[in-house]
Amino acid sequence: MLRLRAKHRTEMRYAGEVRESVNEIRLCPRGNGRQQVELCEIVTDPPTEVHRHVDAFGNEVAWFQIERPHTGLIVDAHAVVTVTPHPPMPQKAPWGLLLDRALQDRMSDYLAPSALVHWPESVDYFAQGLEVDDIQDVGVWLRAMERAVNDSIRYERGSTGVDTTVERLIQVRRGVCQDMAHLFLALCRRRGVPARYVSGWLFQPGRDEPGESHAWCDAWVPGAGWVEFDPTHPDPNLDHYIRIGVGRDYFDVPPFRGTYVGAPTEKMSVTVEIADIGLPTTAG
Amino acid sequence: MRVNTLFEDYRVAGFYDEMFEEPAAPRGPYRGLYAGLASLRPDTFARKSELAGACYLNEGITFALHGREHPFPFDLLPRLVSTEDWSTLEAGLGQRVRALDQFLADVYGPRKCVEDGVIPYRLLASCNGYMREMVGVTPPNGRWVQFAGIDLIRDDRGAWRVLEDNLRTPSGLSYVVQNRSFMRRVFPEAFRGHDVVSVDHAPLMLRQALAYAAPEHVRDPRIVVLTPGSFNSAYYEHTFLAQQMGVPLVEGRDLVVRNRRVYVKTTTGYDPVDVIYRRIDDWYLDPVSLRPDSLLGVPGLMGAYRAGNVGISNAPGTGIADDKAVYVYLPALIRYFLGEEPILDQVRTHLLEDERDREHVLANLDSLVVKAVDGAGGYGILIGPHATPEERRVFARRIEQNPRGYIAQETVSLSRAPVFLDGRFRARHIDLRPFITYGAEPNVVPGGLTRVALQDGSLVVNSSQGGGSKDTWVLAR
Known part of the structure; x- marks a missing residue:
């Protein structure tokens, strides 16, 4: 704490x-x-x-x-x-639990495409290329995705803008935290996992700049609720994350x-x- | 030769005809009119028709079609609505508007109708007119709707049915008033023997309803009409209504927000504004809180609105009621919010998100009408029975790509009425857009815009598709 x-x-x-x-x-x-x-x-x-x-x-x-x-x-x-600290990930989170119609209805905002998060065919190809699509557990799959996005996109300041779409990002393969968050959201929603954009600040003890603006994601894990993922810094130490707001994508916050x-x-x-x-x- | 001879080859069969039960046998409300026409020579009627057209041109009442301004085609033979029919419509339309208003307050407030399973949140969240910026906002007096245009049709049995709801920026009221005024000028003798309810006070009705959008403490609200400007296809109507209501017509740049209050810039300074009757789309109202690229709106307007210092009519976000997928739920919403049975029927409509419904619709495209849920002006419509196989294939593809974006309806054989074309009366399909003001209580402007499909057999009556209009007479007895 x-x-x-x-x-x-x-x-x-x-x-x-x-x-x-x-x-x-x-x-x-x-x-x-x-x-x-x-x-x-x-x-x-x-x-x-x-x-x-x-x-x-x-x-x-x-x-x-x-x-x-x-x-x-x-x-x-x-x-x-x-x-x-964040509550731990549940032992098991089968995909089937995400098919609950009441959950899907309640989560409509975070399951549908939004202004910056959508998944045309090019995102399908990208997702299939990651070879994690057959993982049987939602929590495990999400951690793998978080890592996969980080591996596929090179962090580079100034390479994208606030209105860069996911489609554009996977063409250029370079971006910042916001872009990686958007890609992660697209991959989640494409598989029916409710996912939302989180904007906030990151505490960086011992660094020259003791803090920075940051963007990461919440994804819905059956049995746990919203769990935070950060494709820019996979498996994050959440003690250092201050949450400001959530939305469907950057444009909401x-x-x-x-x-x-x-x-x-x-x-x-x-x-x-x-x-x-x-x-x-x-x-x- | 008398005008009635112009009906000689008029065909009544096949559809519900508004005027005739069978050839030369007019329905009750039309008997006086039909008899009156007997005293008129055909060339007199033709000349009067031309005069009416000239009235429109002289007044500059035009609409934009394919980038050009056209006069609004006007048919001189009025459309009559009996006293009995009108009282049913008044009750049914008022009921609908009350339910829509409560529905909107609930959607942007406690959202009980979702919780109670009346309508899925998914449907609301995917409406183009759903404004998350309005969630938690309570408009002055808790009222969302002051003005509505609800389109009605009559089927092959003559039964009235609701076709769609228009809450965002319903247009056409100016034509209702002008049609009557030209009719009186050009064809005064037609009114003889008829007790036609006046529509002259329609702008006043609107003004009185708009006062209900004012902040609670304001006694004599100052109202403005907010227009996108002279390039808008309905600009004529904006100027007309402002003038008739006796209120300023303004553009976004004429308004300014100071200390969370709205003012109109005048030659002498800043005059406070209590109600904005807006004729611009929701998303363009304020570039700070809504679409940042809007040049039509007023920076800070939403801040003033949230503070309760100004009314916007209709409230931003009312556009969800215009979504044709929401329409499907209206009967259930009327029962839920009002505890009443719907007075007016509507058209049987299929949603397309469910796979089974979609397959059924795709297999029957040749008998159905498909519409884009947010389409207006007669665009984005497939009339299955009239379409080519290629057109149906195009729509099938669109439906499969975006099932939420379309609905399918049974094809209703719209009623027909005689329309004077090329020196003869010919049967054409018509609809009716009545206007409802909602001040203390819902009031229906006694008349409405009867729209006419000028092309033979066409079911599309929108003026943007080359439709015309008729004066609509509500008979007092």
Whole structure:
């Protein structure tokens, strides 16, 4: 169990004056079985009132508007979360359990193709080439897939964009965490395993950059429920993963969306600093 | 020679004819009209028809077809609806709109209808009109629908049936008002001896219903009509309704969100807006929260809407009711939400996702009508009995690739009515789009848009497919 403090900063610098800035951001961690959110604050500079709501996927969304002229914008998300280990994978998870009609109906969002996740023939060929399709257990199959995606795609920053589809990815075979997540989702949904996109932050103790934005996946394992998989770092140490939001693919959980009127954006930078701050001592 | 001679070779047999029980024997509501026509010379009727066409051209009432503006073909012989029929339709349409409104509130709220197994979530989640951005949002007064256009047809026995529901941006109300006004101008003597219910107040009915979309505390709501602009095929209607309701016609760039309130920019400053009667598609309303590439919308509109500071009518997300696969569930939804039996029948419809249903449909394509679930304007339709084997093969392939994208319906022999074409009356298929406003209670605009398939034998009445229209008279007694 770890107690982590994250400071996420988005900084925009414009080439001149801008105004009428309206933004929707998804930068607050949400609670779930293995993550308790103690605190999450969103602060902007120039300061403004931030309005929050929960979206259809249960994610925390913050909305704010800055009408007056400004030349830069800083959005800080400050969160404290406690992460606990994931429940273990069940001994057995046969494929047949995924055929339950009530489960399939409830999971429709995560079984159907979505804007960035679909599986045309080229994905079929790719999947058949992995030679893991005959594994009899869903949990084992998922771990094998997680590894197979990692083996097939070379991690390369800047090789893809936010709107790169799975089809394109398996042509170029290079991408970032988001692309690997999308491919993993396509492979799961193709076999009828409900799977969703997870956006969040990764704690990297001992590294120069103590944290980074990251994307991974939840897949539904019969008997266990949602289990996390990370094709970028197979068999992940989930103590280091802070979950922000889930969706059908990246488009459901973009960290930052907005429009404004005025000069072009000169520079945008995103940093996240994560520190292990230890569990609070309880008065006893 | 009198006008009635123009009916001499008019064929009644084979379909339900709106006007005639048999040749020269008009049905009850049409007797007065038929007798009146006897006092008119054929060339007078022809001249009046031309005059009516000129009215449309002069008013600039056109629609875009294949990239060109055309006047809306208007047939001078009105379509009559008896008092008894109308009271059934009023009750049935009102019932349907109440059920649709409750259904939408439930889908985007507690979703009990899914939990109770009335409709599968899978079906809703796969509707193009389903907006996840609306989940958990409660529109002002908890009301989703203020205005609906529900298409009706009559089958070979003359029984009325619902063909489809249009909630997103139903269009055609301006034609209802204008058809009547031109009719009075060009053919006033036709009204003699008839007690026709007026439709002049239709825009006022709409305005009163739109007030129900305003935030609860607002007494005298300020309404605007939001149009995509003059390139839209229904732009004429947007200008007409704004003018008739006495409210501003605006484009997205005329509106601005400040402190989660919506304002319209005017020459003197910013005027607050309480209700947006939007004639643009859901996804284009706000580039921040919806489609980022939208240039038609208002940045921040969804923020103001979620805060309850502005009404949008109909509410975003109502488009799921337009999905022809959802239509299949309407009778069950009426029973579920209202505890009432559906008053109006609909057309027997097959969903195609289940393999057995699909196989049955594919084996019987030559007798069925196949429609794209989100098709509008008469596009994406296969009329099996009229189609070539090649056309049926194309649709069979489309169905197999995307079974959720299509539904199949029994082919209904649409009723026919006399239409004046090339100096003669000829029987053509028609339908009816009545408009329902939902303020305190559902109200049906007494009349509606009777659409006419101008081509012989055609079952497609949409104006975008070269259809015309008739004035629709609801008789008060």
